[in-house]
Amino acid sequence: MKPTSINANREKKTMAVIWDDGHASQYTFSLLRAGCPCADCRGGHDRMGSTPDPAAFDAHLPDSPATRLKTIVPVGSYAITPVWEDGHDAGIYSWGYLRALCPCADCRKE
Secondary structure (H helix, E strand, C coil): CCEEEEEEECCCCEEEEEECCCCEEEEEHHHHHHCCCCHHHHCCHHHCCCCCCHHHHCCCCCCCHHHCEEEEEEECCCEEEEEECCCCCCCCEEHHHHHHCCCCHHHHHC
């Protein structure tokens, strides 16, 4: 599963992903930052995994440099790394992880 398009809207603070199976995911910047898969954000290497921490879906981070997207950097052909205004750029969101982070009702049931 791969995205066919990724578009960030800084005004709305959202990122839209269209997947090759036709599914559309809409992520708030707050969710993306709360769900950051890096070791620092997850609390160490032993807490890292291929699925997001369920607490990320309930987190509502305030508008701050930590939740303001500066850019998105591709990582090979398998992932992206968001770069945040506070300088954080350690999260590698693989396609599988990003899809698991989709907040829609259908994906949350799975």
